[in-house]
Amino acid sequence: MTDSTDTIDWFRHTAPYINSHRGTTVVVGLRCGAASDENFINVVHDLALMHSLGVRLVVVHEQNAFNSQPLSPVAIHRAVADTLAERTHIEQMFSMGLPNSPLHNARLRVIAGNFITARPLGVINGVDRSGRGLVRHIDVAGMTHALDGAAICLVSTLGHSPAGEVFTLDALDVMGAVSRSLGADKLIIMSDFDGVESTDGKLQRQLTVDAARRVLETAGEGQKEALMLACDACDSGVPRSHLISYALDGGLLKELYTHDGIGTLISPDEYEQIKGAEAHDLAGILELIRPLQQVGILADRSNEEIERRLDKFTVITKDSRVIACAALLDNPADNIAEIASVATHPDYRDSGHGERLVAALIDAGKQAKLERVYVRTTQTGHWFQELGFTMSSHEVLPDSEKQKAKIDRNSKILVRAL
Numbered sequence: 001m002t003d004s005t006d007t008i009d010w011f012r013h014t015a016p017y018i019n020s021h022r023g024t025t026v027v028v029g030l031r032c033g034a035a036s037d038e039n040f041i042n043v044v045h046d047l048a049l050m051h052s053l054g055v056r057l058v059v060v061h062e063q064n065a066f067n068s069q070p071l072s073p074v075a076i077h078r079a080v081a082d083t084l085a086e087r088t089h090i091e092q093m094f095s096m097g098l099p100n101s102p103l104h105n106a107r108l109r110v111i112a113g114n115f116i117t118a119r120p121l122g123v124i125n126g127v128d129r130s131g132r133g134l135v136r137h138i139d140v141a142g143m144t145h146a147l148d149g150a151a152i153c154l155v156s157t158l159g160h161s162p163a164g165e166v167f168t169l170d171a172l173d174v175m176g177a178v179s180r181s182l183g184a185d186k187l188i189i190m191s192d193f194d195g196v197e198s199t200d201g202k203l204q205r206q207l208t209v210d211a212a213r214r215v216l217e218t219a220g221e222g223q224k225e226a227l228m229l230a231c232d233a234c235d236s237g238v239p240r241s242h243l244i245s246y247a248l249d250g251g252l253l254k255e256l257y258t259h260d261g262i263g264t265l266i267s268p269d270e271y272e273q274i275k276g277a278e279a280h281d282l283a284g285i286l287e288l289i290r291p292l293q294q295v296g297i298l299a300d301r302s303n304e305e306i307e308r309r310l311d312k313f314t315v316i317t318k319d320s321r322v323i324a325c326a327a328l329l330d331n332p333a334d335n336i337a338e339i340a341s342v343a344t345h346p347d348y349r350d351s352g353h354g355e356r357l358v359a360a361l362i363d364a365g366k367q368a369k370l371e372r373v374y375v376r377t378t379q380t381g382h383w384f385q386e387l388g389f390t391m392s393s394h395e396v397l398p399d400s401e402k403q404k405a406k407i408d409r410n411s412k413i414l415v416r417a418l
Contacts, residue, residue, distance in 0.1 A: 014257040016321065021256060022054035024185035025147065029175040030061040031191040031226070034246035035086050035093075043190070044093045046252040048108055051152055058143065058153040058178055061090060062171030066157070068121060071131030071168065079131070079168050080158060087112055087156045094152070109151040115139045116174065118159025118167045133159050133167025135174060138181035172229045180236045187233045188255070189226045190246040195264030196227065206265040206272070209234045230266045241266040274360055277313035277325070282306070284322025285313060288343040297379050298341055299411075306341075313341070314360055316353050324353035328361040328373070334398040335371040337361075342380075358387055366418050373418060374401075376411035389414035 028047065034040060051057050063086040064079065071079060094110050118133035136159070146153050155178060157169045179187045196204045196215055207215070209231045219227055223243075230241035244251045244263030254262035277285060285306065292298040306313075309327065316324040324344040330337040339361050344353045365373045374397065375384050381391065392415045394402055 017257040018053055020320070021050075023056070025056040025058070025182055026050070026186045026188060027058045027060065027175060027179045027182070027184045028252075029171065029187065029189045029229075030059065030246060031171070031189065032062045032065050033192055034190055035061060035063075035090055037247050039247050039249055041093065042249045043246055043252065044090075046250065047152070048094065050252065050256070051108065051150075056147045058147070058155060058182065058184070059090070060155045060157070060171060060175045060178060061086060062157055064168075066132075066168070066170040066172075068124065068129050068132055070127060070129050076131040076166065076168070080166060083156050083158055083168070087154060090154060109149070110154050111146040111151040112154040112156065113139075113142065114160055115143055115153070115155055116159040116169070116177075118161055118169060120161070120165070120167060131168060133161075133169050135159060135169060135177040136161075138177055140181050143178075143182060172225055176229055176233055176236070179233050179238050184233075184238050186240045186242065186256075187230065187238050188242045188244065188252070189230060190244055190251070191222065191226050192245065192247065193223055193243075194245045194248065194262075195243045196223065204264055205261060206267070209266060209268050212266045227266075234266060234268050239267065272316060272318045272323075274314065274316045274356060277310050277315045279310070281313070281315050281317070281322050281325075282310060284317075285310075285315065285325045285341075285343075288322065288325055288345060289341050292343055298343065299376065301341065314357055314364075316357065318348075323348045324357055326354075326357040326361055328364055330365070330368060330370065331398070331400060332368065332370070334400055335369075336398060336401060337365050337368075337370050337373050338401065338404070339373055339375050342375075354383075355387065358384075362416070362418065370418055372415055374413060374415040376413060378411050381412045381414060384414045387416075389416045 034043065047057060047059065063083045091110050091112070094108050115138060116135055117137035117139070119136040121129040121132040121134055123129070143153050155174060157171045157174050159167050159169050161167070175187060175189065178184070194203055196207060196212065196219070198204050199218070212227055212231050216224055216227055226243055230243060233241050242255055242261070242263055242265055244255050248262065251262050286303060289298055293300050309329065312327045312329055313325055314328070315322045326342040327340045328337050329340055339358060342354055342357060362373060374392070375389060377384060385391065392413045394413055396415060397413065
């Protein structure tokens, strides 16, 4: 019964992410080694599931790591043959792998073609880099037509010039160009590492572009390339870039359809934001405070009262979901404000979110030139004392605030001078 309940809860929690990703364009870059990894069949199943959930998928695969050394005609022929062999292998996996998956009845159309026009890399340091090329143009109309027809676009690292020449391309260059040209909502780079680690070896779940660029100084060569691409993609307008491992079973699903993901998310702005509450945050606020009201930790407030005072709430959101909230109920006439409805989602308690919110509300009180803030609490008095509040009594409150008290709660009063 527990496993069944856990599955139902998990499915319910994925619903907001399923809805938010439906209709989005996602470019998935498979780095060298992904298609031959033993976990690739699971990657294919996850891609198929994402497609069935309404994600517009473009998959770019890298058969060999790129370098700028010139290629002989024989070497060009071999490189093209190897790339096309891998492309065929991926197409076969989408066709043959599904019968053994939960999506065995799904009908997938994978379209690959000459989506890339390329130009020669040219002469560098006196050496003609024959066979090596750069992306010149992406056939956006052709790819959009395929995506509109519910197909998965499969893109290889080969490009053709208008004169009919064929060039091998840098997969990272292709991933970036496709993401920019299509106006992708996400770029997911699947490599042989889990994500970006901090100096203490801990995986960093999210980074701003500025923070990610600082990590470049200490990143290994393979990680540095992917990290630079992720940052450049965000700079060019892609809202989110993700770095995850292709060897992790379920990595794509965990990254896109769970709160914290499984790899490293890179975005232009803070993924986790503290801000004033807006109308669309009301349901999230109610979801946080209702359980605490039911057990008596927070005072009862009706939905109507909370909605009426929504502009008094500050929230912390993570990927647009409210994970913590608090309200500053100011009383300018008496130069005082009550801090109320401090609540944090159970998954994020002991992570400092409550402290951040209280600090933000104290700053807001100072800016409003209030003299004091206070809290009413039945169970969290020690926590507020650690934040600089002093145990006091109802008698220190102005009459306008005394009238708000509910005798049956017997709340303690803690005050902090501003």
